[in-house]
Amino acid sequence: MPATGEKVAALGHRYAILLSTFIGLLLISNIVAVKLISAGPLIVDGGVFLFPLVYIVGDVLAEVYGWKASRRAIITGFLLSALASLTIWVVQLSPAAPGWENQDAFEAVLGFVPRIVLASLTAFFVGQLVNAWVLVRLRERTSGRFLRTRLIGSTLIGQLVDTVVFCTIAFYGEISGWDFIGYVALGYAIKCLAEVVLLPVTTRVIARVRAAEAAAIL
Template sequence: MTELPPDPATAKPRSGNYDLIVVLFCGLLLISNIGATKLIQFGPIITDGGAILFPMTYILGDVLSEVYGFKRAKRAILMGFGLSVLASLTFYLVQIAPAADAYENQAAFEAVLGFVPRIVLASILGYLAGQLLNAYVLVKIKERTQERKLWLRLIGSTVVGELADTLVFCTVAFYGVITGGEFVSYVVTGYVYKVLIEVVFLPVTYPVIALVKRHEPNYVPGAAVRV
């Protein structure tokens, strides 16, 4: 009988769901950054398109911090930062590249995906400030509460992280474009909405975190969470 050749060498994939959560986290971030280029208004309420999905990145950020600790959460946050920068640079290069004669949407492309330094800077600064603070606060609270009072960690970290993110992004991106009471309404509405999303999704976040913990063979309650 002819012996079959050995299988080619391959690396064994890591167990657990860390990679999947990071992919979802970065994907939602990129989609939200594109959506944030449009201001939307419902009566007197003004916000941006990023508000639709961006709060979900904080929920996934909570999962990362709660289950994997600050260092691995920070790694995911920095990966999202790198992809955001790459996306912005790519859109900029596409924007300045000569359009084909048959392409009639150059102005539309520039209006939606064009490189706007102020928006890009606001997005990057707000994202880093908010997500890093969110992860830091959650982990510091967990050092004291261990596996108890998950609701306190989730809400407390979001209150701090979303405040930093909203203030930085709204101020850098739209201060002067939106002024007076409209600007205050924009900031407050965006902040309250994002925090409420976290509260509303608590019944979903709880079982998701429990599920991820059960499927992480190396998870040790109360371990490896220190900053």
């Protein structure tokens, strides 16, 4: 039976909420990532709190809505992140108003660093596409079974690509040898661990969204 107008709107509504959440988490993570945080012997950036959630919402989009819808969300997030970086750069270059004395502080916190921006945008774009593609292909190969295994598998591959691409573009030549390998390994381990810990949340959200979409179609 064809979906009614209200049901079609409901389908679009849920996708729009997930898309907005996906992009919002991404933009917030990119902004707060400029601060380095001391966590005992470890040094992490501020994005560690929210960025793993970007991959989790990305998993929900890929698992429930498929490759094309997931790719659309990733491209939208990439373009808006690029726009945010460009806007910050233009504001940084714009002359400060008389009496506004925070230019140095603005540049210190949000200053445009081309290499870091390029690393962040490229890593997100490639890593997310790989993660979504692997998850969708594994779903096809397993006929939708083994959800947890597929989520972990796509995360391990997607986060590996994301971390290696970012660290290579951002810090290759600045950090070398075992220090570079250790930095990559630590970032990768933290991201993967966060997603594994939150795996029960991911599976529940996927089940709820899928059930809601199925009910809207009937």
